[in-house]
Amino acid sequence: MNGRPARSGGFTLLELLIGLVLLAITLTIAFAALRFSGRSLERTDALVGDIEEIRVARSVMQRQLAQARPLIHETPQRRMAFRGEPQQLEFVAPVPAQDGRLAGMYHYRLHFVVAANGTQLVLDYQPYIPDGTLDWREGHDSAVLAQGLAGGGFSYFGQARAQEAEEWIEHWPVAEAMPLLVQVQLAHGADRVPWPELVVPLRAHRVR
Known part of the structure; x- marks a missing residue:
């Protein structure tokens, strides 16, 4: 036996x-x-969520913008219903019915709104009024197409002035014709899915 104690x-x-x-x-x-x-x-x-938001927003804008109509308000000024600005776009297009056919005409407004969670892209819409007595302060419905944006804007391609070449501009000044193309640019924050550029060709341009 050694002298080491046994371990318990x-x-x-x-x-x-x-x-x-x-x-x-x-x-x-x-x-x-x-x-x-x-x-x-x-x-x-x-x-x-970002991908689904982009898919839905692009689908709505592409479908409705492509069907924009070159309608003239029945007023002494004879102003076209289409109005293109950097932060706001107004146009008239038919609303799609549930069976896929086109229903009555609606006046649409795409514009940017600053909210608590960033900038929103909002689509307002209401039935088209030919006499031009349009009031966006009340009587319309709205849908938020995109939110949490860092910014965005619209630009327009076409012959903005007689005897000049077609070009991209931020204000569409022509009273008797719509642009050939509308570009929608949206920017998400750094940690969001980037928005792909959207360019929509308009099927109709001038009043016939």
Whole structure:
């Protein structure tokens, strides 16, 4: 027999301390992994939401703008219903019915609104009034097409002035014709899905 005392079946204090440290490290790694997984899911949900928002907004703008009509208000000024500005666009187009056919004419307004969560792209709409007595302060419905934007704007391509070449401009000044193309540019924040550029050709341009 040697002189060393026999070891009992329990753990020493040092072994218990090492075990507690290893357990704490394991739990820290596990909680970090859970937080990372949660953030990844949140980012994935945000990504899917951005993509769906872009898809719906592009579809609505493309469909309605492509059907814009070169209508003239029945007023002494004979002003066209289409009005193109950098931050606002007004036009008249038929509203699609549920069976796919085109119903009555509606007056639409696309414009940017500053909100708490960033800039919004809003679509206002109401039945078309030929006499030009249009009032956007009341009597219209609205839909938010995009939100949380960093900015955006509209531009127009066509022959803005007689004897001049077609060009891109921010204000559409022609009273008797619509542009050939309308460009919609939107910008999300740095952590959002970038908006692809949207250019819509207008099917009708001049009053016949």
